[in-house]
Amino acid sequence: MAEFLTDIQGIWEIVRFPLGALMCLAGALLCLVGTVGVLRFPDIYTRLHAASITDTSGAALVLIGMMLLSPGWLIVAKLFAICVFLFLTSPAASHALANAAHTAGVQPIIGRVGSSDADGEDA
Amino acid sequence: MAYFLGLVIALVAFWLGMSGHNTPLILSLGGVSVALTCILAYRLDIIDREGSPYVRLFGFLAYFPWLAKEIVKANVTVIRACLKADLDIAPALVKVKTICKSDLAKVTFANSITLTPGTVTVEIEGDKLLVHGLYEQDAQPEAFAEMDQRSARAIDGKGAAA
Numbered sequence: 001m002a003e004f005l006t007d008i009q010g011i012w013e014i015v016r017f018p019l020g021a022l023m024c025l026a027g028a029l030l031c032l033v034g035t036v037g038v039l040r041f042p043d044i045y046t047r048l049h050a051a052s053i054t055d056t057s058g059a060a061l062v063l064i065g066m067m068l069l070s071p072g073w074l075i076v077a078k079l080f081a082i083c084v085f086l087f088l089t090s091p092a093a094s095h096a097l098a099n100a101a102h103t104a105g106v107q108p109i110i111g112r113v114g115s116s117d118a119d120g121e122d123a
Numbered sequence: 124m125a126y127f128l129g130l131v132i133a134l135v136a137f138w139l140g141m142s143g144h145n146t147p148l149i150l151s152l153g154g155v156s157v158a159l160t161c162i163l164a165y166r167l168d169i170i171d172r173e174g175s176p177y178v179r180l181f182g183f184l185a186y187f188p189w190l191a192k193e194i195v196k197a198n199v200t201v202i203r204a205c206l207k208a209d210l211d212i213a214p215a216l217v218k219v220k221t222i223c224k225s226d227l228a229k230v231t232f233a234n235s236i237t238l239t240p241g242t243v244t245v246e247i248e249g250d251k252l253l254v255h256g257l258y259e260q261d262a263q264p265e266a267f268a269e270m271d272q273r274s275a276r277a278i279d280g281k282g283a284a285a
Contacts, residue, residue, distance in 0.1 A: 030198075030202070033202050033205050033206060034205070036206065037204070041210075041212070043214075045243065045245075045255045046212060046214050046257060048243050048255075049201055049240055049241050049257045050201065050205055050240075052201070052237070052241075052243070053201055053202060053205070053240050056194050056198065056238060056240060057194070057195070057198045057240075074140070074143040077140035077141075078140065078141065080140075081137065081141070088234075090238070091234040091238045092234070092237075094237050094243055095237050095244050095245075098243045098244070098245045098255065099245060099246055102245045102246055102253070108214055108216060108255060109214055110215060110216065111213060111214070111215075111259075112211070112213045113210060113211070113213065113214065
């Protein structure tokens with residue numbers, strides 16, 4: 001039993017670095033996707049949706065990847081705290097932006113938006 | 124009293140996680156800072172349901188995995204929309220009525236909506252939320268019913284009296 005446990009630990013030590021690096025890379029790619037969405041979508045409300053990819057999955061994947069790469073539990077605790085605060089504050093920021101736009105009277109584009117519309121380019 | 128204890132435990136855990144030093148001097152400094160924070164919180168009169176929501180932590184811990192699953196599902200949809208060669212989104216504004224009673228539960232519900240990509244809470248008035256969605260068919264009021272019930276159960280408890 002003890003041998004089996006040390007075996008698992010050895011495999012985990014080998015596996016966790018590539019796994020962590022892979023998750024960091026995936027998170028960075030998702031942030032890139034979010035940026036592409038911000039550039040492509042037509043108005044402020046839809047752009048917020050694209051930015052929330054960066055907020056949630058991008059940041060979470062990068063942080064989990066860093067947790068796997070980290071040398072000790074103390075770093076994991078700090079990264080976990082960052083994760084919690086990010087997940088508490090980023091929706092508040094998105095809501096503040098959307099609410100400010102709504103209060104200022106920015107009308108959202110409603111209804112189907114096709115790629116034939118050219119209003120994405122001049123914004 | 125439970126709120127006060129919850130605040131103390133949370134602060135001590137947070138301090139230990141941040142510092143990691145075990146010498147008596149640093150530990151006593153940590154104890155002083157926790158005590159100072161508690162005194163300031165008491166003087167500000169914010170040791171209540173919202174200032175120290177740790178009593179509801181277990182309800183929230185049961186809620187979060189479900190929310191994470193929803194976030195992943197919604198992420199896939201929005202990533203598809205971002206990368207599609209033809210932009211085919213159908214944004215919509217919908218009014219959603221919530222069954223959440225307390226402010227904390229409403230905040231949880233609204234934040235959950237905002238945290239899921241593709242939907243953003245624009246405004247809250249009483250028990251009605253104005254939600255902007257990326258796809259009209261995904262942002263119908265019925266789509267939020269389960270999230271509403273779950274966040275109400277997680278924060279308000281089963282009785283939902285509060």
